[in-house]
Amino acid sequence: MSPTASEPPPGTEDDAAARAPGPRERRRVRTMRDIQAQALRLFAESGYEQTTIEQIAEAADISPRTFFRYFPTKEDVVMWDEYDDLVPEIIRGRPVDEPPGETMRVITRDALATLYKRDPDRLLARQRLLFTAAPLRARYLEFIHSGVGLLAEMFATTRGLPPDDQKLRLTAVALIDAAGLALERWQDTGGKDDLLVFFDQAVEALIDGVGELRSRA
Amino acid sequence: MSPTASEPPPGTEDDAAARAPGPRERRRVRTMRDIQAQALRLFAESGYEQTTIEQIAEAADISPRTFFRYFPTKEDVVMWDEYDDLVPEIIRGRPVDEPPGETMRVITRDALATLYKRDPDRLLARQRLLFTAAPLRARYLEFIHSGVGLLAEMFATTRGLPPDDQKLRLTAVALIDAAGLALERWQDTGGKDDLLVFFDQAVEALIDGVGELRSRA
Amino acid sequence: MSPTASEPPPGTEDDAAARAPGPRERRRVRTMRDIQAQALRLFAESGYEQTTIEQIAEAADISPRTFFRYFPTKEDVVMWDEYDDLVPEIIRGRPVDEPPGETMRVITRDALATLYKRDPDRLLARQRLLFTAAPLRARYLEFIHSGVGLLAEMFATTRGLPPDDQKLRLTAVALIDAAGLALERWQDTGGKDDLLVFFDQAVEALIDGVGELRSRA
Amino acid sequence: MSPTASEPPPGTEDDAAARAPGPRERRRVRTMRDIQAQALRLFAESGYEQTTIEQIAEAADISPRTFFRYFPTKEDVVMWDEYDDLVPEIIRGRPVDEPPGETMRVITRDALATLYKRDPDRLLARQRLLFTAAPLRARYLEFIHSGVGLLAEMFATTRGLPPDDQKLRLTAVALIDAAGLALERWQDTGGKDDLLVFFDQAVEALIDGVGELRSRA
DNA sequence: ACGGGCGGGACTGCCCGTTGGT
DNA sequence: ACCAACGGGCAGTCCCGCCCGT
Numbered sequence: 041m042s043p044t045a046s047e048p049p050p051g052t053e054d055d056a057a058a059r060a061p062g063p064r065e066r067r068r069v070r071t072m073r074d075i076q077a078q079a080l081r082l083f084a085e086s087g088y089e090q091t092t093i094e095q096i097a098e099a100a101d102i103s104p105r106t107f108f109r110y111f112p113t114k115e116d117v118v119m120w121d122e123y124d125d126l127v128p129e130i131i132r133g134r135p136v137d138e139p140p141g142e143t144m145r146v147i148t149r150d151a152l153a154t155l156y157k158r159d160p161d162r163l164l165a166r167q168r169l170l171f172t173a174a175p176l177r178a179r180y181l182e183f184i185h186s187g188v189g190l191l192a193e194m195f196a197t198t199r200g201l202p203p204d205d206q207k208l209r210l211t212a213v214a215l216i217d218a219a220g221l222a223l224e225r226w227q228d229t230g231g232k233d234d235l236l237v238f239f240d241q242a243v244e245a246l247i248d249g250v251g252e253l254r255s256r257a
Numbered sequence: 258m259s260p261t262a263s264e265p266p267p268g269t270e271d272d273a274a275a276r277a278p279g280p281r282e283r284r285r286v287r288t289m290r291d292i293q294a295q296a297l298r299l300f301a302e303s304g305y306e307q308t309t310i311e312q313i314a315e316a317a318d319i320s321p322r323t324f325f326r327y328f329p330t331k332e333d334v335v336m337w338d339e340y341d342d343l344v345p346e347i348i349r350g351r352p353v354d355e356p357p358g359e360t361m362r363v364i365t366r367d368a369l370a371t372l373y374k375r376d377p378d379r380l381l382a383r384q385r386l387l388f389t390a391a392p393l394r395a396r397y398l399e400f401i402h403s404g405v406g407l408l409a410e411m412f413a414t415t416r417g418l419p420p421d422d423q424k425l426r427l428t429a430v431a432l433i434d435a436a437g438l439a440l441e442r443w444q445d446t447g448g449k450d451d452l453l454v455f456f457d458q459a460v461e462a463l464i465d466g467v468g469e470l471r472s473r474a
Numbered sequence: 475m476s477p478t479a480s481e482p483p484p485g486t487e488d489d490a491a492a493r494a495p496g497p498r499e500r501r502r503v504r505t506m507r508d509i510q511a512q513a514l515r516l517f518a519e520s521g522y523e524q525t526t527i528e529q530i531a532e533a534a535d536i537s538p539r540t541f542f543r544y545f546p547t548k549e550d551v552v553m554w555d556e557y558d559d560l561v562p563e564i565i566r567g568r569p570v571d572e573p574p575g576e577t578m579r580v581i582t583r584d585a586l587a588t589l590y591k592r593d594p595d596r597l598l599a600r601q602r603l604l605f606t607a608a609p610l611r612a613r614y615l616e617f618i619h620s621g622v623g624l625l626a627e628m629f630a631t632t633r634g635l636p637p638d639d640q641k642l643r644l645t646a647v648a649l650i651d652a653a654g655l656a657l658e659r660w661q662d663t664g665g666k667d668d669l670l671v672f673f674d675q676a677v678e679a680l681i682d683g684v685g686e687l688r689s690r691a
Numbered sequence: 692m693s694p695t696a697s698e699p700p701p702g703t704e705d706d707a708a709a710r711a712p713g714p715r716e717r718r719r720v721r722t723m724r725d726i727q728a729q730a731l732r733l734f735a736e737s738g739y740e741q742t743t744i745e746q747i748a749e750a751a752d753i754s755p756r757t758f759f760r761y762f763p764t765k766e767d768v769v770m771w772d773e774y775d776d777l778v779p780e781i782i783r784g785r786p787v788d789e790p791p792g793e794t795m796r797v798i799t800r801d802a803l804a805t806l807y808k809r810d811p812d813r814l815l816a817r818q819r820l821l822f823t824a825a826p827l828r829a830r831y832l833e834f835i836h837s838g839v840g841l842l843a844e845m846f847a848t849t850r851g852l853p854p855d856d857q858k859l860r861l862t863a864v865a866l867i868d869a870a871g872l873a874l875e876r877w878q879d880t881g882g883k884d885d886l887l888v889f890f891d892q893a894v895e896a897l898i899d900g901v902g903e904l905r906s907r908a
Numbered sequence: 909a910c911g912g913g914c915g916g917g918a919c920t921g922c923c924c925g926t927t928g929g930t
Numbered sequence: 931a932c933c934a935a936c937g938g939g940c941a942g943t944c945c946c947g948c949c950c951g952t
Contacts, residue, residue: 064929064935092917103938108919141469178395181402185394206438206459211466214431221423242423243470249428250467252358253460309944320911325946498912526940537915538941548941575903612829615836619828640872640893645900648865655857676857677904683862684901686792687894743921754934759923 069122072110075100079117080165088118088173115179118169126151127187131194140195141211147191148215149239152222156235164231167223184220188212214250218242289327289337292317296334297382305335305390332396335386343368344404348411357412358428364408365432366456369439373452381448384440401437405429431467435459503556506544509534513551514599522552522607549613552603560585561621565628574629575645581625582649583673586656590669598665601657618654622646648684652676723761723771726751730768731816739769739824766830769820777802778838782845791846792862798842799866800890803873807886815882818874835871839863865901869893 078099082091093114097104111117130150134143155163170177191212196203222238295316299308310331314321328334347367351360372380387394408429413420439455512533516525527548531538545551564584568577589597604611625646630637656672729750733742744765748755762768781801785794806814821828842863847854873889 181398615832
C-alpha cells in the first residue's frame with residue numbers, strides 16, 4: 041500500500057546487503073528520513089508547490105544537488121517510505137492454498153493496518169498532501185497502478201498463476217481503490233475514526249456494487 | 258472515457274455557445290486540432306519528453322506562448338478531445354428506472370465504443386503514448402479518478418442518489434479499470450482485435466474476481 | 475575576424491530587418507551590450523571560471539534565465555560582437571578580378587584593422603581572456619575554423635570558385651593564424667604597438683616559411 | 692599529430708618510468724584502453740553527448756569517480772592515445788642540418804602515416820566523432836594549437852632556434868592544417884583512399900596558395 | 909487574440925574535493 | 931593504500947507563469 045519512491049539510484053544490491061543493511065545503507069536511510077521530515081514540515085506549513093527544493097535543502101542542511109541524489113524528484117520525497125517492502129512480506133506469510141481473493145483482501149487490509157499503526161500522523165499528513173497537490177495525486181495513482189502489476193507478479197511467482205491474469209489484476213485494483221476510498225473518508229474525519237472499519241465497509245460496498253453488474257448477463 | 262483537457266482557459270462560455278459553436282469556437286477547435294496533430298506526430302517520431310513545446314509551436318506555425326493559450330500544459334495536448342462530453346449525453350439517454358449497475362456498464366461500454374469507432378488510429382496512438390511517457394500516464398489516471406467523481410455526481414442529480422455513495426463510486430472505478438485493461442490488451446494486439454470483446458471479457462473477470470472476495474464474510 | 479556568438483536564437487530575420495534594425499532589435503542589442511560589459515568587467519576582476527552566471531545576471535539586473543535567452547552559453551558572452559558581419563561587407567567591396575590571394579590578405583588585414591580601431595580596449599580584454607580561459611580559447615579556434623569555411627563559401631558565390639577549394643581554404647586559415655599570432659604579440663606588448671605592423675610581419679614570415687617547404691619537390 | 696589527453700593526473704613520473712613502463716603503468720594503460728574502447732563504442736552507438744559518464748563507467752565496470760581518475764574530462768577519453776610521443780621521436784631522428792621546413796614536413800607526414808598504419812579504424816572513428824561533437828572539435832583544435840608551441844620549442848632545444856620564431860610557428864600550424872584537411876577528405880571517402888596522397892596534395896595547395904600572397908609586395 | 913520579454917523553479921550532466929570502508 | 935561512495939557547485943534546458951504592447 042505504501043507509496044514508494046522510484047527506487048533510489050544505487051538500487052538493488054544483493055539480498056544479503058538488503059537483509060543486513062550495513063552502515064552505509066543505515067546512514068542513507070537516516071539522511072532520507074531527515075530530508076523527508078523537513079520537507080513534510082515545510083509542505084504542511086506553506087503548501088507543496090510553494091515550497092522549493094532549495095528551501096528543503098536548506099532546512100535539511102544539504103545542497104540542492106544532494107537532494108536529488110536521494111530523491112529523484114520532488115514528488116518522491118513525499119512518496120518514499122523507509123519500510124516499503126510490506127506486501128512481499130505479508131504475501132509470503134499466507135498459506136499457498138488460500139483462495140487468491142481471500143489472500144488479496146488480507147494483504148490489502150494488513151498493509152493498511154500496518155501503515156496505520158506505525159505512524160498514523162505521517163499517513164494523515166501524506167493523505168492530506170495528496171488532496172492538495174495535483175502532481176502528488178497523479179504520482180500516487182501511478183504508484184497504485186504499478187503496484188497492482190507487482191502484486192499480480194508476486195502471485196504468479198509464489199502460486200504459479202499467470203502474471204497477466206485479468207481476474208487477479210482487476211480484483212487487486214478494485215481492492216486498492218477500496219482502500220483509497222477508506223483513506224479518503226478517514227481523512228475527512230480528521231483521522232479520528234478507525235480506518236479499518238472504513239475499509240471493511242468499502243469492500244462490502246464493492247462486492248455489492250460489482251455483484252449488481254451481473255444482472256445483465 | 259475520453260481523456261479531456263482541463264478545460265482550456267476561455268473555458269465554459271454559456272451553454273448557448275456550447276450548443277451552437279459559433280464561428281469563434283469553430284476556429285478555435287480547428288487550431289487546437291492542428292496543434293494536436295503536429296504534436297502527436299512529433300511525439301510519435303521523437304518521443305514525448307524529447308519533443309519540446311518550441312518544436313510543436315514551430316511545426317504548428319504559432320508562437321510558444323500561443324501554445325499555452327490553447328493547451329494549459331504539454332500533457333493537455335495529448336489528452337484533449339474535441340468531442341468530449343460523451344458521458345453526459347449517454348447517461349441522459351438511459352431510462353431513470355434502470356438499475357445503476359446496468360447503466361454504468363452501458364455507459365462505459367458505449368463511451369469506449371464511440372471512441373473506438375470515431376478514430377481508432379488516434380485512440381491507438383494515444384494509448385501508445387500513455388505507455389511510454391510516465392507523466393501522461395499519471396495525467397490519464399488523474400483524469401479517470403476525477404471522472405468517477407463526476408459520474409457519481411451525475412447519478413446523484415439525475416436519480417437522486419447520494420453523490421458520495423460508496424457502492425457507486427467503487428463500481429464505476431472498477432468498470433473504468435476494466436476498460437483500461439481492455440485498452441491495454443487491445444493495444445498489445447496492435448489494434449487488430451475487437452476492443453469491445455476485450456471489454457466484455459474484462460467485466461466478466463471483474464465480476465468473478467470480486468465475487469470471490471465474499472467468501473470470507 | 476571578430477569571433478561571433480552562435481547566432482542568438484531568433485536568428486536570421488529577413489534582410490530588410492537586418493538593414494533597418496527596428497526598435498525591437500535595437501533594444502535587444504543594447505541589453506546584450508550591457509550584459510557583455512558587466513561580464514567582461516567581472517571576468518577581468520575575478521577570472522572567467524570564477525565568475526558565475528548568477529553573478530553576471532545580478533550585475534546586469536536580469537535573471538539567470540534571461541542571460542541564457544541572450545547568450546546560449548557563458549562563452550558566447552565573450553565572443554559576441556555587435557558588429558559582426560565585417561567580412562561579407564569587405565569582400566563585397568573588392569573587385570572581382572582581383573587575385574584571390576590578394577583579396578584574402580586585404581580582407582584579413584581590414585577586418586583586423588577595423589576591430590582595432592573600433593574598440594582596442596575590448597579587443598585587448600578579449601584577447602587576454604582567450605589566454606587565461608581554456609574553453610574560450612577552444613571556442614575561439616572553433617570560430618576561426620568555421621569562419622574559414624564561410625569565407626571559402628563566399629568566394630565561391632561571388633567569384634564562382636569551388637567552395638571546397640583546398641588552396642583557398644588553406645591560405646585563408648594560414649592568414650588567420652598569422653592574424654592570431656599578430657594579436658598574440660600585440661597583446662604581449664600590452665597593446666602599445668601597432669597591431670597591423672605585427673600582422674604584416676607575420677604574413678611575410680608565413681610566406682617565407684611555407685616557401686621553404688617547396689625545396690623537397 | 693595524435694590528439695593527446697592533458698596528461699592524466701599521476702602524470703609524468705620520472706623518465707625512467709617512462710622508458711621502462713613497469714607493471715603499475717602497464718596496468719594503468721590497460722584500464723585506460725578498456726575504458727576508451729567502451730566509450731568509443733557507446734559514442735558510436737548513441738552519440739557523444741547522449742552518452743553519460745555514468746554509462747561509460749558502468750560499461751567499463753568502474754565507478755564514475757574512477758573514470759575521472761584516468762581521464763580528467765569526458766573529452767579526454769576520446770583524445771587519449773596510448774602511443775603518444777610520436778613527434779619527439781621522429782624529430783630526434785632527423786639530421787640537425789636539415790632545413791627546418793623540410794624537417795617539419797617530414798615530421799607531419801610521418802606522424803600522420805604512423806597513426807594511419809597503426810589503427811586506421813580508430814583513427815576513422817575518432818575523426819568521425821570530431822565532426823559530430825562540437826566540444827570534441829574544439830578540444831582537438833586546442834590540442835593542435837598547443838602542439839605547435841611544443842613543436843617550436845623542440846626545434847628550439849634541438850637546433851638552437853628561438854622558441855617563438857614566427858616563421859617556424861606559422862609553417863608548423865599551416866602544415867597541421869594541411870594534415871587536418873587531408874584527414875577531412877579522407878574521412879569523406881570513408882577511409883578508402885590513401886591518406887598520405889591527400890596530405891601531399893594539400894601541402895602542394897598550401898605552397899601554391901601562400902605563394903600567391905607574395906604578389907602584393 | 910496574439911506575440912514577445914522575462915522570471916522562476918525542477919531537474920540533469922560534468923566535474924571535483926573529501927571521506928570512510930576494505 | 932586504494933577506491934567507492936558521498937556531497938557540492940555550476941552550466942544549461944525545459945515547462946510554464948505573468949505582464950506588456952499590438
